[in-house]
Amino acid sequence: MRRAQLQALDRQRGSAFARGYDTAWRRLRLVVLGEEPLCRFCRERGVVRAATEVDHIAPIASRPDLRLAQANLRSLCRSCHAALTASGMQRRGGSP
Numbered sequence: 005m006r007r008a009q010l011q012a013l014d015r016q017r018g019s020a021f022a023r024g025y026d027t028a029w030r031r032l033r034l035v036v037l038g039e040e041p042l043c044r045f046c047r048e049r050g051v052v053r054a055a056t057e058v059d060h061i062a063p064i065a066s067r068p069d070l071r072l073a074q075a076n077l078r079s080l081c082r083s084c085h086a087a088l089t090a091s092g093m094q095r096r097g098g099s100p
């Protein structure tokens with residue numbers, strides 16, 4: 005998503021500070037999906053599929069400080085995200 009669009013959204017919704025933490029997350033989510041519009045797991049398999057979900061690489065439970073760190077986020081499609089969550093990889097992801 006373009007910066008101008010994000011700024012337009014900001015003007016409609018109020019600033020992230022005014023609206024709280026979750027607005028910051030939703031906005032970051034849109035940035036991630038804008039910069040990485042295709043599912044990362046599918047792409048690694050040579051499949052082109054639109055991403056609809058943003059996943060935390062290190063789960064929030066183990067690294068709450070990285071919740072809004074863009075480097076800790078990746079775009080996934082719904083089925084990859086569901087499979088990841090079901091496999092428990094997400095919970096193990098941040099542990100040494």
Ligand SMILES: [Zn+2]
Nearest residue numbers: 043046081084
């Ligand atoms: Zn996928």
